[in-house]
Amino acid sequence: LCSFDACIINNRGAAKSCDALLKRVEENDANLTELVILPSKTFGGPEVERLAAALAINTHLVSLSASGHAVPPSSLRVLAQAMVQSTTFTKIAIGDKTMGDDGVIALCSSGCGNLKGLDLAYKNISETAMKVLGETFGSSTHLTELILSRNPEIGNQGVVAFCNAVSGDDILPNLQTLSLSECDIGAEGVGYLSTLVIRTGCTTLGLASNPLGSASCSALSPLLHGGNLKSLFLSSCELN
Numbered sequence: 037l038c039s040f041d042a043c044i045i046n047n048r049g050a051a052k053s054c055d056a057l058l059k060r061v062e063e064n065d066a067n068l069t070e071l072v073i074l075p076s077k078t079f080g081g082p083e084v085e086r087l088a089a090a091l092a093i094n095t096h097l098v099s100l101s102a103s104g105h106a107v108p109p110s111s112l113r114v115l116a117q118a119m120v121q122s123t124t125f126t127k128i129a130i131g132d133k134t135m136g137d138d139g140v141i142a143l144c145s146s147g148c149g150n151l152k153g154l155d156l157a158y159k160n161i162s163e164t165a166m167k168v169l170g171e172t173f174g175s176s177t178h179l180t181e182l183i184l185s186r187n188p189e190i191g192n193q194g195v196v197a198f199c200n201a202v203s204g205d206d207i208l209p210n211l212q213t214l215s216l217s218e219c220d221i222g223a224e225g226v227g228y229l230s231t232l233v234i235r236t237g238c239t240t241l242g243l244a245s246n247p248l249g250s251a252s253c254s255a256l257s258p259l260l261h262g263g264n265l266k267s268l269f270l271s272s273c274e275l276n
Contacts (some may be wrong), residue, residue, distance in 0.1 A: 103209025
């Protein structure tokens, strides 16, 4: 390669690198509170584990938005431990469609900590992961937002597993938003979900683009007459 070609390749590599951002986390940059890693960047296992190590000393980072990156369960497990030990980190969106149940189980392996927001949209998760999510976050007093949209493998059985895994008298008291759009949920799932949601603090429920059908109308009724729900999204749910 000529020097000009090599320069172009190096520049492209630098453009994909997260090194500068991760250095700011490692240096505890007070101006960096929300870390956004675009899909065009390189953010795999090594980068995630580097971030996890930095969280041990960082006192300013609050959130990570890094959807669209393939991260192995082993690295998610390292990050999970770092998250629960952090005094400031409270919100995360991570992984891509290869994450699957194993990735979610790894991310939940150290408990819920102080996490307030968890975005697992389009992660190819199913009943197995939903059961673990229910067990991990069911009694969380911190969680305010849980995004599970675009996971069609969840289905009715996934919702049932989540609801059955949640236990205790004080269920998700501070939950504000729960999104399960495009998760292939029908009347059975809605019945379980309605019973659960009215016992939480949930004010916004997203169920758009699920094949609910007219049979779900009676199951939805409790949501309209009890609990704290203020917004219910039901577009493209085949309710006619």
